[in-house]
Amino acid sequence: MAQATHPIKHITVTQHTITSKHLKREVRIDLYVPSQTENQSLSLLLINDGQDLPKMPFDAMLNTLISTKEIAPVFCVGIYCGDDRMNEYGVASQTDYKGRGAKATAYTAFVIKELIPFIKATNPSYSFYEMAYAGFSMGGLSAVDIVWHHPKLFSKVGIFSGSLWWRSKDYNDGYDENKHRIMHQQIREGQYQKGLKFFIQCGALDETADRNNNGIIDSIDDAMDLIRELKLKGYTDEEITYLELQDGKHDVPSWAKAFPSFLKWGWGK
Numbered sequence: 001m002a003q004a005t006h007p008i009k010h011i012t013v014t015q016h017t018i019t020s021k022h023l024k025r026e027v028r029i030d031l032y033v034p035s036q037t038e039n040q041s042l043s044l045l046l047i048n049d050g051q052d053l054p055k056m057p058f059d060a061m062l063n064t065l066i067s068t069k070e071i072a073p074v075f076c077v078g079i080y081c082g083d084d085r086m087n088e089y090g091v092a093s094q095t096d097y098k099g100r101g102a103k104a105t106a107y108t109a110f111v112i113k114e115l116i117p118f119i120k121a122t123n124p125s126y127s128f129y130e131m132a133y134a135g136f137s138m139g140g141l142s143a144v145d146i147v148w149h150h151p152k153l154f155s156k157v158g159i160f161s162g163s164l165w166w167r168s169k170d171y172n173d174g175y176d177e178n179k180h181r182i183m184h185q186q187i188r189e190g191q192y193q194k195g196l197k198f199f200i201q202c203g204a205l206d207e208t209a210d211r212n213n214n215g216i217i218d219s220i221d222d223a224m225d226l227i228r229e230l231k232l233k234g235y236t237d238e239e240i241t242y243l244e245l246q247d248g249k250h251d252v253p254s255w256a257k258a259f260p261s262f263l264k265w266g267w268g269k
Helices: 050-055 058-067 104-122 138-149 182-189 218-232 252-267
Strands: 002-008 011-020 025-034 041-048 074-079 127-136 156-160 197-205 240-249
Touching: 011 058, 011 104, 025 050, 025 058, 025 104, 041 050, 041 104, 041 138, 041 252, 050 058, 050 074, 050 252, 058 074, 058 252, 074 104, 074 252, 104 138, 127 138, 127 252, 138 156, 138 182, 156 252, 182 218, 197 218, 197 252, 218 240, 240 252
Parallel strands: 041 074, 041 127, 127 156, 156 197, 197 240
Antiparallel strands: 002 011, 011 025, 025 074
């Protein structure tokens, strides 16, 4: 059911709750709907960890970018995570070395079979010419996994401090970064899909861990290696954008600082 709405000049935010059969829980979503765009074809952007968007605040950010005509209007959906986030936001094809990500297949089914149809059914005056996905940390891992495996549905993905370390073996159990990072392996085993574009953000202060002692923190290493795998598949610099914030941390303020760059990258006029 829909709850109260509150308008900003160019954005209306509406809260809904979906009872998901796949996740066996209620999922809250916030719709950030551009004003006066009915009967127009828009881009639909899904965002994991939607509970973090009000902290940015995302509505004011989106409103400013649209009102100043820095971006075209974008219909955005913030998806609130559940209590079992580490299981829902994994990689659908397999769990990690601790068995986490066991509900990622169910989460993917929720997005494809329940969320997107719900958005379209409850907003029949809008049509979408493309769909994109974004997420933070584990939510970023989930976003790229879903986009990679559904290239006919999605054309863009934004990964902010993505948990690209997600691995099938523990560091002390024969770990090999060329074999055991799950998302990297998914790309290595996949095929080039024309039309996909990737925005990848990291912060120089995301973490301090440096597993291979090369002087580069793991989150940046993992991001750069993901880009390397994408390029080996045929993706070019025109299809991949990397943003590194020197003062960026693994937190909402850093992602809020980076998100306008993503929006301008994807929908800038």
